[in-house]
Amino acid sequence: MNTGFKIDCIGYGLFAAFVLLVMPWMVDFSGYELNSYARYLALGMVAAALALSWGTAGILNLGQALTFGVGAYIMAMHLKLRASESLPGGMPDFMGWTNVEALPWFWQPFHSLLFTLGAGVLIPVGIACLLGVFMFRGRITGVFVAIITLSLMLAVQLWIISEQRFTGGENGITGLAPLNLFGWSVDTYELSFYYLVAGCLLAGLAVGLGLVRSKAGLVLRAIKADPERVRFFGYDVARYETLAFATSAGIAGVAGMLYALVLEFASPTYMGLSISLAIVIWAAVGGRESMVAAALGGIGVNMAEGRLSDLFFDQWTLMLGVIFIAVVLFLPRGIYGLVATARDYLEARYTERVAMALNREQDDAARPVADRGEVK
Amino acid sequence: MAALTLDALTVKFGGLVAVDHLDLQVRDGELRCLLGPNGAGKSTTLDLICGKTQPTSGRILLGNQDITNLPEFKRARAGVGRKFQTPTVFKDLTVIENLEVGRSSEPGILTTLRVFRSPVRGRMKEVLGLVGLENEIRTRAENLSHGQMQWLEIAMLLMQDCRVILMDEPTAGMTVQETSQTASLLRELRGDHTMIVVEHDMTFVREIAETVTVMDQGALLSEGSIEAVEADPAVREAYLADTGDEAHA
Numbered sequence: 001m002n003t004g005f006k007i008d009c010i011g012y013g014l015f016a017a018f019v020l021l022v023m024p025w026m027v028d029f030s031g032y033e034l035n036s037y038a039r040y041l042a043l044g045m046v047a048a049a050l051a052l053s054w055g056t057a058g059i060l061n062l063g064q065a066l067t068f069g070v071g072a073y074i075m076a077m078h079l080k081l082r083a084s085e086s087l088p089g090g091m092p093d094f095m096g097w098t099n100v101e102a103l104p105w106f107w108q109p110f111h112s113l114l115f116t117l118g119a120g121v122l123i124p125v126g127i128a129c130l131l132g133v134f135m136f137r138g139r140i141t142g143v144f145v146a147i148i149t150l151s152l153m154l155a156v157q158l159w160i161i162s163e164q165r166f167t168g169g170e171n172g173i174t175g176l177a178p179l180n181l182f183g184w185s186v187d188t189y190e191l192s193f194y195y196l197v198a199g200c201l202l203a204g205l206a207v208g209l210g211l212v213r214s215k216a217g218l219v220l221r222a223i224k225a226d227p228e229r230v231r232f233f234g235y236d237v238a239r240y241e242t243l244a245f246a247t248s249a250g251i252a253g254v255a256g257m258l259y260a261l262v263l264e265f266a267s268p269t270y271m272g273l274s275i276s277l278a279i280v281i282w283a284a285v286g287g288r289e290s291m292v293a294a295a296l297g298g299i300g301v302n303m304a305e306g307r308l309s310d311l312f313f314d315q316w317t318l319m320l321g322v323i324f325i326a327v328v329l330f331l332p333r334g335i336y337g338l339v340a341t342a343r344d345y346l347e348a349r350y351t352e353r354v355a356m357a358l359n360r361e362q363d364d365a366a367r368p369v370a371d372r373g374e375v376k
Numbered sequence: 377m378a379a380l381t382l383d384a385l386t387v388k389f390g391g392l393v394a395v396d397h398l399d400l401q402v403r404d405g406e407l408r409c410l411l412g413p414n415g416a417g418k419s420t421t422l423d424l425i426c427g428k429t430q431p432t433s434g435r436i437l438l439g440n441q442d443i444t445n446l447p448e449f450k451r452a453r454a455g456v457g458r459k460f461q462t463p464t465v466f467k468d469l470t471v472i473e474n475l476e477v478g479r480s481s482e483p484g485i486l487t488t489l490r491v492f493r494s495p496v497r498g499r500m501k502e503v504l505g506l507v508g509l510e511n512e513i514r515t516r517a518e519n520l521s522h523g524q525m526q527w528l529e530i531a532m533l534l535m536q537d538c539r540v541i542l543m544d545e546p547t548a549g550m551t552v553q554e555t556s557q558t559a560s561l562l563r564e565l566r567g568d569h570t571m572i573v574v575e576h577d578m579t580f581v582r583e584i585a586e587t588v589t590v591m592d593q594g595a596l597l598s599e600g601s602i603e604a605v606e607a608d609p610a611v612r613e614a615y616l617a618d619t620g621d622e623a624h625a
């Protein structure tokens with residue numbers, strides 16, 4: 001557990017330097033593009049969240065965008081209420097159009113910033129815990145988990161679209177006020193906002209890293225390999241799986257809140273099939289075994305998309321598909337797998353050398369005229 | 377006192393009665409060998425005890441505690457450990473990581489979230505020494521030899537430190553030398569742990585056994601000292617009928 005931890009910390013440090021220094025430096029620490037970069041970071045964060053459940057515990061959550069979207073809606077509800085303060089009843093405009101009489105009860109608490117921030121994490125966690133209890137206590141695994149999470153996400157998306165009076169329906173929640181964070185009015189085109197997003201991303205990764213590298217993370221890796229066997233050692237497998245699933249959901253919720261801030265609206269497409277599949281692709285390209293690698297995958301693919309979609313326009317989606325197939329075929333562990341293989345190789349050669357040198361020394365000490373041929 | 381009691385334990389798979397009203401009592405600290413021809417229901421009996429399979433009827437007592445209806449992980453916490461017939465270790469994990477998973481005296485999330493190291497000292501070091509894997513700490517389990525994998529799984533059970541250890545053919549695939557090492561290891565464990573060992577290798581059984589139990593077609597056939605059982609005409613008949621001369625090996 002320990003050597004892996006050190007290497008992870010180095011990777012984390014390099015990633016932090018990349019996000020905090022290199023990326024802003026690429027756009028001279030200012031300007032319109034910082035907003036796009038903040039968006040890439042938010043998407044990288046949800047890819048990292050998926051890597052936590054998929055790569056570590058083997059739970060392929062095809063509905064990762066559900067918790068992401070819920071986070072986004074929660075943030076948007078708060079900002080919408082702030083923007084609607086002067087309207088009759090303090091109600092969002094779309095409620096007025098559809099003759100809602102008073103602000104529904106489930107909108108009320110979102111007046112509070114603290115409630116909103118807490119809910120953005122805890123509601124996704126709660127959803128994941130509930131779903132986790134049903135799925136994992138029932139020993140549902142593999143492709144069935146993927147189907148259930150995907151269907152639940154699509155069901156929620158349909159519900160949001162159909163309940164237009166309360167949710168803004170297909171249009172989502174638009175016309176948001178800027179976030180006022182304890183007296184700081186957040187401008188999403190400023191460097192300070194970029195650093196807020198980067199800080200959240202790094203914090204989320206740190207939480208994930210702590211989990212993955214603790215013994216709980218070890219148990220999760222064991223569960224990924226053979227859940228049956230883990231049970232016979234006395235671990236409550238369902239509870240561990242729920243832990244990974246819920247932590248992942250919490251991180252995705254934060255990513256969703258940031259995403260709504262960046263784009264200044266929330267839309268049912270945030271919990272759609274295409275973004276959910278895209279998240280899987282990002283994590284797979286970067287490497288699902290490492291949250292940092294998956295985050296880089298999310299950032300990298302989206303950056304490339306930003307650059308290339310101008311050039312290639314429609315074909316971009318096709319190219320993304322081709323990239324994914326290529327990764328699955330040639331790099332099943334993603335780019336991280338390439339790095340890890342190289343690392344293992346170097347490490348093996350190093351230990352071999354050390355062992356050989358040690359052996360030789362011992363032999364020489366024992367018999368001055370040592371027969372080198374025996375050294376193993 | 378009996379560490380483990382099976383009381384009219386029965387399981388049916390469709391029409392097949394794999395274990396048929398089996399009664400068994402194993403003393404605290406005893407090493408019991410479980411024999412029987414192929415398909416006699418030995419593995420299934422162990423499955424029933426550790427919770428992999430649910431019995432159709434009957435009871436399982438661990439000490440005085442009825443564990444018949446507990447889920448697997450609670451049985452493990454109550455003190456039942458299992459070694460499977462084919463070595464079942466975590467292939468992607470290193471030897472020491474496997475042992476860390478095995479060390480499960482505190483299996484709760486709140487504890488495991490706070491553990492970040494597996495220092496090679498104390499019991500960990502002792503167990504590594506016992507099974508001769510001291511120099512393979514960082515080796516991935518998939519790169520071990522078959523015999524070493526068997527030993528690793530035994531080592532994981534030693535880390536688990538359970539009261540009752542169920543071993544299904546622990547020497548399968550081992551060399552003669554490894555087998556005799558395993559025999560001496562089991563003799564050492566006797567007394568501290570209660571063990572049920574399923575084996576086909578009669579030389580090995582002679583080396584370790586105090587009392588042997590023979591099953592055939594799911595039911596108890598004979599029980600006693602190894603000489604008494606070997607002399608039992610019913611046992612000879614069962615083996616001759618199924619596998620030829622295995623009992624004489």
Ligand SMILES: Nc1ncnc2c1ncn2[C@@H]1O[C@H](COP(=O)(O)OP(=O)(O)OP(=O)(O)O)[C@@H](O)[C@H]1O
Nearest residue numbers: 389392394412413414415416417418419420421461
């Ligand atoms: N899950 C199951 N479903 C159906 N039949 C089963 C199942 N498990 C075991 N059996 C059957 O129960 C019988 C007993 O099998 P078991 O594996 O316990 O035998 P065994 O004594 O361990 O034999 P061996 O020496 O070959 O390991 C066999 O006929 C087997 O086919």
Ligand SMILES: [Mg+2]
Nearest residue numbers: 418419420461
């Ligand atoms: Mg068997």
